[in-house]
Amino acid sequence: MPELPEVETVCLALSKILNNSRVNNVKITRKDLRWNIKENLETCLKEKILKKPFRRGKYILIPTSEKHILLIHLGMSGTIKIISGEYNISKHDHVKINIETKENKFFSLVYNDPRRFGYVDFFHVNRIENHFLLKKLGVEPLQNDFTIHYLQKKISKKSKCVKNFIMDQSIIAGIGNIYASEILHRANINPLRAVNNLNTEQLKSIIEATKFILKKSIKVGGTTIKNHMQPDGKLGYFAQKLQVYGKNKHNCNKCNNIITQINISNRSTYFCNNCQK
DNA sequence: ACTTATTCCTGCGTGC
DNA sequence: TGCACGCAGGAATAAG
Numbered sequence: 001m002p003e004l005p006e007v008e009t010v011c012l013a014l015s016k017i018l019n020n021s022r023v024n025n026v027k028i029t030r031k032d033l034r035w036n037i038k039e040n041l042e043t044c045l046k047e048k049i050l051k052k053p054f055r056r057g058k059y060i061l062i063p064t065s066e067k068h069i070l071l072i073h074l075g076m077s078g079t080i081k082i083i084s085g086e087y088n089i090s091k092h093d094h095v096k097i098n099i100e101t102k103e104n105k106f107f108s109l110v111y112n113d114p115r116r117f118g119y120v121d122f123f124h125v126n127r128i129e130n131h132f133l134l135k136k137l138g139v140e141p142l143q144n145d146f147t148i149h150y151l152q153k154k155i156s157k158k159s160k161c162v163k164n165f166i167m168d169q170s171i172i173a174g175i176g177n178i179y180a181s182e183i184l185h186r187a188n189i190n191p192l193r194a195v196n197n198l199n200t201e202q203l204k205s206i207i208e209a210t211k212f213i214l215k216k217s218i219k220v221g222g223t224t225i226k227n228h229m230q231p232d233g234k235l236g237y238f239a240q241k242l243q244v245y246g247k248n249k250h251n252c253n254k255c256n257n258i259i260t261q262i263n264i265s266n267r268s269t270y271f272c273n274n275c276q277k
Numbered sequence: 278a279c280t281t282a283t284t285c286c287t288g289c290g291t292g293c
Numbered sequence: 294t295g296c297a298c299g300c301a302g303g304a305a306t307a308a309g
Contacts, residue, residue, distance in 0.1 A: 075302095076301080177302060266282085
């Protein structure tokens with residue numbers, strides 16, 4: 001369930017050690033993730049210099065000084081461990097990258113993904129705009145171009161419900177099932193509402209709530225429910241701050257009404273039908 | 278050109 | 294104790 005805050009957390013941790021670190025070797029122990037990892041990843045990455053990573057939606061992008069990009073998607077259950085010292089490959093470890101920092105410290109980056117919905121790719125930077133996973137991505141919700149005008153433009157011919165709308169990666173990049181429920185609760189909007197029926201004030205409140213919730217979660221290292229952990233092994237602590245996700249039959253913290261759980265497009269959805277209209 | 282359903286996968290909780 | 298089953302959901306792809 002890594003969504004934007006979890007991916008950002010991993011990215012921040014990686015950026016501390018990936019600052020002109022050199023790849024000594026790469027070992028793929030299992031290549032059949034969501035798609036097969038390219039056969040030549042091991043040789044392509046070897047001896048490359050990895051620069052500071054950045055995030056796009058739910059993707060981690062690690063540039064090399066040779067103008068390539070190492071792309072990592074965590075899927076549903078992916079984690080990246082940063083290991084210093086000896087490490088024995090354990091179950092569901094699929095890729096291990098041994099690096100040496102410019103301070104001559106040695107680390108292993110270990111990609112682990114039990115359900116194998118994630119992906120690891122490597123391509124030239126000039127393909128970044130046209131990469132099949134990146135080209136359709138919508139706005140970054142924490143950047144300034146996530147505006148009311150942007151949303152109104154995207155809504156024009158959409159009739160779907162607001163929850164599916166904000167989870168659509170081609171509209172807003174990075175929101176998944178957990179944060180969708182949390183955002184709409186903060187914005188006081190019922191997740192079933194048709195998005196083309198929302199007024200300007202409501203759209204504004206979605207933007208405010210999105211930025212607020214995502215930033216707040218990043219501050220505490222994301223949400224750990226099952227798999228997410230920070231690369232140093234710490235958990236994410238936003239689970240303790242969730243207001244509605246997984247809280248069916250609990251009381252709403254705003255109005256004390258009982259939180260409802262419903263299914264929207266086969267995804268569990270939680271909301272308060274008293275304060276979310 | 279849309280929207281909706283299906284598909285991939287493993288771990289965990291539940292019921293018999 | 295063990296087995297069958299349902300559920301969790303990111304997102305491309307197939308089907309409608």
